[in-house]
Amino acid sequence: MPVHHNTKQKALILEVLDKNRNHVTAEDVITLLHSCGEKVGRATVYRYLRELEEAGRVRKYTLGEKNTAYYQYMGEEDGCHGHYHLMCDVCGKLEHLDRTVAESFAKSARESYGFIIDCSKTVFYGKCKDCAEN
Numbered sequence: 001m002p003v004h005h006n007t008k009q010k011a012l013i014l015e016v017l018d019k020n021r022n023h024v025t026a027e028d029v030i031t032l033l034h035s036c037g038e039k040v041g042r043a044t045v046y047r048y049l050r051e052l053e054e055a056g057r058v059r060k061y062t063l064g065e066k067n068t069a070y071y072q073y074m075g076e077e078d079g080c081h082g083h084y085h086l087m088c089d090v091c092g093k094l095e096h097l098d099r100t101v102a103e104s105f106a107k108s109a110r111e112s113y114g115f116i117i118d119c120s121k122t123v124f125y126g127k128c129k130d131c132a133e134n
């Protein structure tokens with residue numbers, strides 16, 4: 001049954017994302033699935049990642065000259081929705097900014113500009129500690 005087949009593939013993709021919460025590229029997902037002996041087509045992976053992104057369940061980052069897309073699984077409700085993220089544009093490391101930092105930042109934006117920041121879409125790009133030191 002095509003529907004069944006599809007559901008199983010989606011579950012496998014979600015599992016890979018869940019186990020690699022920091023970030024993965026679509027190619028990483030494909031490689032990881034193949035290394036477990038799972039045959040999931042490249043197009044299926046890309047399509048499903050886009051679906052998840054639209055549903056707000058994964059966040060997409062682009063990095064580097066080729067604008068490689070990285071995906072981060074946000075988990076269910078509480079996961080990574082309530083805070084900002086810091087993305088190192090040298091090594092691709094992703095850090096989760098403390099919720100209290102996010103709240104005070106959001107509060108001053110609201111008070112000064114009347115602007116409501118959407119944490120789930122906000123990422124700060126820069127250099128991580130390790131990359132800044134090198």
Ligand SMILES: [Zn+2]
Nearest residue numbers: 079080083096
């Ligand atoms: Zn997070």
Ligand SMILES: [Zn+2]
Nearest residue numbers: 088091128131
């Ligand atoms: Zn770095």
